[in-house]
Amino acid sequence: MKDNMPTRLNVAKKKVKDIKGFYNHLLICLIINAVLFLFRDKITVVLLSKRVFGSPEFFENINWDVFGTPILWGIILLFHAANVFGKGFLFGRKWEERQIRKFMEKDHMEKVNK
Structure with a gap:
């Protein structure tokens, strides 16, 4: 076996690292957005504005x-x-199998019990 060929252990380690990276990203997102929300009157962050979209009605209702x-x-x-969890990560085959087993x-x- 060549050294540059991925082993099952290396693939598993990469998958765990990717999942950990996603959850770190999620945690940072939650913290920063919570801070922005709590201090919304003191901080103005303009990533998107009505001017960007030409002021359609839908965007008028969003602050x-x-x-x-x-x-x-x-x-x-x-x-x-x-990217991390792959195809069907929300309602894929594994989810269906778990639900079937549960029911x-x-x-x-x-x-x-009857």
């Missing part, structure tokens, strides 16, 4: 000084999560 950063960061986090166990327990 971009307060919600612009979390909205953009949320979109970025979704891409990061998709089958629940049904079994109900029959046993």
Whole structure:
């Protein structure tokens, strides 16, 4: 086996590192957005403004000084999560299998308790 070929251990370590990186990103996002929200009257952060979108009605109802950063960061986090957890990370095959097992166990327990 060549040294440059990824081993199962190296692949697993990289996956754990990627997942840890995502959760660190999520934690930083939550902390910074909480601070921005708490100090929204004292700090003005303009990532997006009505001028950027030409003032369509939908964007008139959003206070971009307060919600612009979390909205953009949320979109970025979704891409990061998709990259780390892969296809179907929300409602993929593994989720379906867990749900099926859960409902089958629940049904079994109900029959046993009758």
